[in-house]
Amino acid sequence: MTMLLWMIPIALMMGFLGLVGFMWSLKSGQYDDLDGAAQRILMDDEAPLSDPAMSTDD
Amino acid sequence: MTAIDATHTGFVPASQADPTAFVRRVDGHNELDLMVRGASCAACIARIETGMSEDERVESARLNLSTGRLALSWRGEPEAARELISKLAAIGYPATPYEPEADSDPQMVEEKRLLRALAVAGFAMANVMLLSVAVWSGVGEMDASMQSLMHRISALIVLPAAAYAGQPFFRSAWQALKHRHVNMDVPISLAVFLACGLSVYETFIGHGDTYFDAAAMLLFFLLIGRFLDMRLRAKASQAARGLAAMQAASANRxxxxxxxxxxxxxxxxxxxxxxxxxxxxxxxxxxVVEGEGELDGSLVTGETAPVAAQPGAQLFSGMLNLDAKLVIEAIADRDNSLLSEITRLVEAGEQSRSHYVRLADRAAKLYVPIVHTLAALTLVGWFVLLGEPRPAIINAIAVLIITCPCALALAVPAVQVVASGRLYSEGVLVKSGDSLERMAGIDTVVFDKTGTLTEGRPRLVNAAEISAEQLDIAARLARTSRHPLSRAVADEAGMGETADKVTETPGGGLEGEVDSVKVRFGSARWLGLESGADPHSEAWLCMDGREPVRFRFEDQLRAEARRTVKAFKQRGCRVILLSGDRKIPVDHIAGQLGIELAFAELKPQDKIAKLQDMKADGLKVCMIGDGINDAPALAAADVSISMASAAEISQAASDFVLQGDRLDKAVVAAEVSKGAKHRVLENFGLAVIYNMIAVPLAVGGFVTPLIAAIAMSASSILVTLNALRLAR
Known part of the structure; x- marks a missing residue:
């Protein structure tokens, strides 16, 4: 049962980290534009990475 | 062209206003916030952001897709703003500058605070459940010291969490008690307090069951309800602010x-x-200091006849300059203009509306005394039965915890969020949850005429009497002018050529040459003719050596006006027309729509008086209007609806805003509101059934923390699911 003395604080600590993480994300404005974030992932990067196997013309 | 019907179409897109006025200088950079119209997809983000960044002065361009706002920053001249906006328009996204609200916007602050409280309550609930489940399933096996340890850890988590997350309820309950009212927050606060207090006692002194989990769960569910309510308001006011930004006003000094x-x-x-x-x-x-011309005051006064302006004439804010360039001298700043007088009337109206008692509060009025009497009876009953105080107190507290109006507090906001979400998708903006409640009970609908039942701009009505050639000649002149009657002629004729050597005389008309023949198109007075006898707006076409031709114009009914009036009548509502316009056009419109009761030539105060008479007769009045002159009446009615093209202040004063100016959506709003009220009552019914099962258990002393947890979460989930049915 002494195991519990370790497990409970560890469990609480993990929960607390999650809470802090949420608070941080809230504060840093990550929920300000939910629609935009969902769409931005579909956008191409501005400049394609150079690929030596391809020709360089556009 | 003297006679002009109302012209709301004269609305100037703010993109024509000078955006430089809204540029902020922050250490060498220029910053500007823009409201972008039409941005709704990933491709829009890419097009706008890359399009803007192509300009090498631009340092950053970031579009917020949820709000449609673009934050721009660039180096160099602030005057580049105009160029950037026209570039944006060229890409296909017309944008208007607006002033960002301060970071300390109370609504945003409150919303974030609620979200933080919700997160803390969620954390506490999840972790305490972990411990509580161990205690419940370990009955008989877990030794007393282990159980006590679990309880102590629970106390350590829940007490600070409850002190933080419970604040919204404690504060509101305290406010209510101070003013000698009760609201739902009173029993909520009491339940949380007693659950925590009893649990602390049992943990450190009594060694019985604890209710820490129940307290955390109560707060979590209740905060969800509170947060939904808040979101609803925030979303509506954000949209309203967006609309206001579209009309961002600037002036040329x-x-x-x-x-x-x-x-x-x-x-x-x-x-x-x-x-x-x-x-x-x-x-x-x-x-007016310099210049002569005409202004359209219909949005301000409701009168459709134009106001003549010559040096010395007084103008009111909100009037639209129709034809001439004027130099004017401000005689008041914005806060002391006519608008502020209207604003005062609006505030007075809103105060009278605040007497409305929300359904949830009415339920609380019934609920609180019953529950508290029950708890008191339980206390006395058990004390008499056993002769000991401890079990009596524990059972009385169990009654208070289990009857905590968790389902009730969730019942109303959940329904209202779902209902307003549905109305959003229909193009109706809902300002607050209780406007849905008020809308459900209406029995009288009052319409404004100009701009609400009608389109608010003149149309040519006697096209059949005019030959194609005459229309074509008039249109060649009209295409060069912004005057509403000219636009009506140009609309009728479609695209085409313009006349040569056109000159416009403000307040008079147009003069030009078509095939080297001199033509004039304008008012009877200007042309020296006798004006027609009927009340129509008119303009005359004069060509050398020919009979002058009369063009008649009329403000047209909206296509869906007839349908809307009929739909309200079918639902058993009385339909009334209140207008600031002259009697003849008002009666004409009323006759066309089959409205029996129509009042004309009303000033804003008269409209309020009429509404108050109706309210005094016990009618529940819904007002639908759009002009600045309607704003006080909108605020005075039980519930009000305005058009998206309405004056800013009218939108602020109304509960619903119809996007796209679709009048028939007012019927949808009434319909959905009625549905929402049914769901709310059903949810109250569910809550009553829950209590009928749970309360006898609590009074009988059978409620353990496990039963409390199951009962409370089950009832909350049930009412939420019932609310979701409205989405279909």
Missing amino acids: VLPDGRIEAIPAREVVAGDHLLLAAGDRVPVDAR
Whole structure:
């Protein structure tokens, strides 16, 4: 049962980290534009990475 | 062209206003926030952001897709703003500058605070459940010291969490008690307090069951309800602010050295000389200094006849300059203009509305005394039965915890969020949850005429009497002018050529040459003719050596007006027309729509008086209007609806805003509101059934923390699911 003395604080600590993480994300404005974030992932990067196997013309 | 019907179409897109007035200088950079129309997809983000970044002055361009706002920053001249906006328009996204609200916007602050409280309550609930489940399933096996340890850890988590997350309820309950009311927050706070207090006692002294989990769960569910309510309001007011930004007002100040400077309208002070181009709205109350012309005051007064302006004439903010360039002198700043008088009337109206008691509060009025009496009876009963105080107190507290109006507090906001979400998708903006409740009970619908039942702009009505050739000649002149009657002719004729050597006489008409023949198109007075006998707006076409031709114009009914009036009548509502316009056009419109009761020539105060008479007769009145002159009436009615093209202040005063000016959506709003009320009552019914099962258990002393947890979460989930049915 002494195991519990370790497990409970560890469990609480993990929960607390999650809470802090949420608070941080809230504060840093990550929920300000939910629609935009969902769409931005579909956008191409501005400049394609150079690929030596391809020709360089556009 | 003297006679003009109302012209709401004269609305100037703010993109024509000078955006430089809204640029902020922050250490060497220029910053500007823009409201972008039409941005709704990933491709839009890419097009706008890369399009803007192509300009090498631009340092950053970031579009917020949820709000449609673009934050721009660039180096160099602030005047580049105009260029950037026209570039944006060229890409296909017309944008208007707006002033960002301060970071300390109370609504945003409150919303974030609720979200933080919700997160803390969620954390506490999840972790305490972990411990509680161990205690429940370990009954008989877990030794007393282990159980006590679990309880102590629970206390350590829940007490600070409850102290933090419970604040919204404690504060509101305290406010209510101070004013000798009860609201739902009183039993909620009591339940949380007693659950925590009892549990602390049992943990450290009594060694019985604890209710820490119940307290955390109560707060979590209740905060969800509170947060939904808050979101609803925030979303509505954000949309309303967006609409207001579309009308961002700027003014052109004439400096002493003759230069012209663009400033935001609120920076105008009395004595400033302002330049008012044709198509601009008067930013503040003012007097004409130079120039002659006509202004459309229909949005301000409801009268459709235009106001003549010559030096010395007084103008009110909100009037639209129709034809001539005017120099005006401000006689008041924005806060002291006619708008502020209207604002006062609006506030007075809103106060009378605040007497409305929300359904949830009415339920609380019934609920609180019953529950508290029950708890008191339980206490006395058990004390008499056993002769010991401890079990009596524990059972009484169990009654209070289990009857905590968790389902009730979730019942109303959940329904309202779902209902307003559905209305959003239908193009109706809902300002607050209780407007849905008020809308459900209406039995009288009052319409404004100009701009609400009608389109608010003139249309040519006697096209059949005019030959194609005459229309074509008139249109060649009309295409060069912004005057509403000219536009009506141009609309009728479609695209085409323009006449040569056209000159426009403000307040008179147009003169030009078609195939080297001199033609004139304008008012009877200007042309020296006798004007027609009927009340229509008119313009005459004169060609050398030919009989003058009369063009008649009329404000047209909206296509869906008839349908809307009929639909309200079918639902058993009385339909009434209140207008500031003259009697003849008002009666004409009323006759066309089959409205029996119509009042004309009403001033804003008269409209309020009429509404108050109706309310005194016990009618529940819904007002639908759009002009500035309607704003006080909108605020005075039980519930009000305005059009998206309405004056800013009217939108602020109304509960619903119809996007796209679709009048028939008012019926949808009434319909959904009625549905929402049914769901709310059903949810109350569910809550009552829950209590009928749970309360006898609690009174009988059978409620363990496990039973409390199951009962409370089950009832909350049930009412939420019932609310979701409305989405279909």
